[in-house]
Amino acid sequence: IQEEVQRRKQLAHQSMARKAIISQCYKPKHPEVYVLQDSFLAPEFLETVKYCTSQDADLQGLLRCIDSISADKRIYRLPVFSKEFCRLFIEELENFEQSEMPKGRPNTMNNYGVLLNELGLYEAFITPLREKYLQPIASLLYPDCGGESLDSHKAFVVKYSLHEDLDLSSHYDNAEVTLNVSLGKEFTEGNLYFGDLRQAPTPVPKYVEIEHVVSQGLLHRGGQIHGALPVTSGERWNLIIWMRSSAIRNQLCPMCNKKPELVEAEEFGDGFTRSTEGDMPQTVDLCYLI
Ligand SMILES: O=C(O)CCC(=O)C(=O)O
Numbered sequence: 438i439q440e441e442v443q444r445r446k447q448l449a450h451q452s453m454a455r456k457a458i459i460s461q462c463y464k465p466k467h468p469e470v471y472v473l474q475d476s477f478l479a480p481e482f483l484e485t486v487k488y489c490t491s492q493d494a495d496l497q498g499l500l501r502c503i504d505s506i507s508a509d510k511r512i513y514r515l516p517v518f519s520k521e522f523c524r525l526f527i528e529e530l531e532n533f534e535q536s537e538m539p540k541g542r543p544n545t546m547n548n549y550g551v552l553l554n555e556l557g558l559y560e561a562f563i564t565p566l567r568e569k570y571l572q573p574i575a576s577l578l579y580p581d582c583g584g585e586s587l588d589s590h591k592a593f594v595v596k597y598s599l600h601e602d603l604d605l606s607s608h609y610d611n612a613e614v615t616l617n618v619s620l621g622k623e624f625t626e627g628n629l630y631f632g633d634l635r636q637a638p639t640p641v642p643k644y645v646e647i648e649h650v651v652s653q654g655l656l657h658r659g660g661q662i663h664g665a666l667p668v669t670s671g672e673r674w675n676l677i678i679w680m681r682s683s684a685i686r687n688q689l690c691p692m693c694n695k696k697p698e699l700v701e702a703e704e705f706g707d708g709f710t711r712s713t714e715g716d717m718p719q720t721v722d723l724c725y726l727i
């Protein structure tokens with residue numbers, strides 16, 4: 438346990454060091470994908486966001502724009518990107534993967550993903566995507582679980598194929614709200630399954646299984662227990678955005694269910710904040726349980 442504690446304490450520092458090297462030495466294949474543009478997004482997604490930011494928007498109206506996959510589990514599907522953007526984005530990630538750059542991995546369960554902060558994708562891509570587009574949708578879908586006050590994220594891409602990771606064990610996310618977008622390429626199986634909320638596990642959970650649709654995303658609460666079944670051929674790449682609300686998690690850590698004890702962190706840390714008297718709130722971290 439001591440070793441694991443030490444390993445986790447080093448993670449943020451090592452990640453910053455990799456990010457610095459990557460920003461100096463990595464030559465992107467498609468520099469344009471680093472700056473979010475409306476043309477990357479599906480027209481239906483833009484329409485949905487437009488509706489959500491209109492004056493009379495409400496949940497009923499939003500549910501007419503997106504697919505409700507499981508009403509009781511509150512899991513929704515919506516088009517997010519264009520197919521062309523998905524193709525370019527995967528090409529960029531493959532180019533990075535094939536480069537000599539140092540690489541961190543999303544978490545202890547994914548050995549082949551890419552951490553998007555290290556690649557410099559937060560500033561002009563993931564942060565505006567969360568703030569301008571995802572926040573208005575999450576506000577209507579999940580007002581009771583931080584959807585109205587999302588203020589940071591951890592974003593990464595997971596990759597599964599026959600010779601690499603095949604599946605992902607059952608878990609809940611270190612997030613209040615999660616977006617999972619299927620980027621491609623071609624693959625068979627690899628469905629997601631969702632059980633109960635972590636706070637309300639039942640003795641025999643009822644699972645719902647959901648297929649990926651390339652270029653479309655699933656929105657779910659981070660605390661909804663889920664996992665991924667094995668792919669049986671091809672390569673599956675998905676963009677995962679764990680969105681966090683400091684207002685919610687400052688009360689209770691979603692990973693250990695305790696009042697958080699905070700230490701200062703780099704960048705968004707684990708999404709907690711702490712106010713210092715007379716000072717701006719600082720971003721601080723708590724635990725690297727992933
Ligand atoms: O494999 C997937 O698409 C899901 C990944 C996931 O749930 C996660 O990384 O938190």
Ligand SMILES: [Fe+2]
Pocket residue numbers: 608609610663
């Ligand atoms: Fe997850």
